[in-house]
Amino acid sequence: MLETVQEGERRVLRFSGTLDAEAAARDWAAAQDAARGAYVLDAAGVTRLDAAGAALLAALPGEPEWREPRDDAARAALRRFREGLAAAKPAPSPAPLPFVARIGAAAIGRATQWRDATAFLGETVLTGGTLALRPWRLRLAELLRHLDEAGMRAFPLCILLGTLIGVILAFQSSIPMRQFGAEIFIPQLVAISLTRELGPLLAGIVLAGRTASAYAAELGTMKVNEEVDALTTMGLDPMAWLVVPRVLAAGLVMPVLSLVMIVTGMAGMALVMASLGYPPVTVASQVRQWLQLGDLAGGLAKALAFGLAIGFIGCRAGLGAGRGPRAVGDAATAAVVGGIVALVVLDGVFAVLFFRLGW
The missing domain is CATH 3.30.750 (Transcription Regulator spoIIAA)
Structure with a gap:
């Protein structure tokens, strides 16, 4: 009152x-x-x-x-x-930086991120080399688990996408080629496109969407729950226990997924050619005539590089996660986006390299 x-x-x-x-x-x-x-x-x-x-x-x-x-x-x-x-009041918020200073701060932040990523890459390579010299220290059970999750469980999706891509390429290329009576060359077009370019690229997108996000979410959760710090406290190297098995598994499954995509894509193309009146013998003859072993080797080499890059980016995003409630989601998003960007960049590098080598 x-x-x-x-x-x-x-x-x-x-x-x-x-x-x-x-x-x-x-x-x-x-x-x-x-x-x-x-x-x-x-x-x-x-x-x-x-x-x-x-x-x-x-x-x-x-x-x-x-x-x-x-x-x-x-x-x-x-x-x-x-x-x-x-009691003491919290410190006031700092005054906003001038425009030029904000540009400099953004540049410094980006350079710091690249420096940390380079250091992480060097540490991963060094740890991988150490495990190559001492293979008994590699966690084989963990490697097999990641091979199953990243490879075997992705087979149904790769089979579906490969078949659909083969059907789409064959139908779309048959429209202009029919005008010149060149429908017989559809198998060469589809086979070379799948082997050299689309097979590794689509398999990489599947791996980035499934595996890179899973790596980032799993490692990000461990980082938020301080499990990574617990490993370090116990004297265990997180790179050897968490990163190298995942990166190695991603690199090993990518050529297999790419090969599955290529084979199923050719099967889809053969179905379309059969509907156009070309028997499987004719399709196989055209593919053997134009497709060379170097095309397959180049595509699988690209797939291997794509897999290693995707595994590295997924692990880097997970271990670089923050501590807040959005940290895991942001890490998974960064892993998928970074993996797809890395695919495009590496694909461009390989295109220039193959052109210079005349491959």
Whole structure:
């Protein structure tokens, strides 16, 4: 209950009884209006005080003369609230940087990320070389588990996509080739496209969507739960235990997935050619005539490089995850996006390399 009385030349704001959230909401505006000039804040009659009531008393303007509650519990609650308000305030937010300084800060941040990624790559290669010299230290069971998850469980998706891509390529290429009576060359076109380019690229996209995101989510969860720090505390190298088996598994399964994509794509193309009136013998003869072993070797070499890059990016995104609630999701997103970008960049590098080598 709030009363305003006059004692000589001073106004007294007298609170009594229970000062809880309901009373604070009722008397807040009146107390703010009455707290003008020099006044006395008399809370001696307060018998019960909660956080809302203490906030009402502490929020009154000016520097009044205090009369604390006579009740011990209410007096202790008010003192704790006032001491908390008087504690050190958090540091103010830094002033925004000028435009040129923001550009420099962004450049420095990007350079720091590239430096960390390069250091992570070097550590991965060094750990992999050490395990190659001491293969008994490699966790074979973990490697086989990742081979199953990244390879065997991706076979149905690769078979479906490969067949559909073969059918689509054959149908789409048959339309312009029919105008020149060149439908017989569809098997060569589809076979070379799948072997040299589309097979490894599509298998890489499948691996980036399935495996890189899984690596990032799993390692990101371990990072958030401080399991990676626990391994380091126990004297175990996280690179050897967590990163190398995953990167090695991704590199080993990619040529197999690429080969599955190529074979099923050719099977889909053969179905379309059969519908156009060309028997399987003719299709096989055309493929053998134009497709060379070097084409297959080049495609599988690209697939191996794609797999290693995707595995590395997935592990890097997972171990680089932050500590917040969105860390795992952001890591998975970064792994997929980074994996697909790496595929395109590496594909361009291989295209230039094969062109220079005349392959």
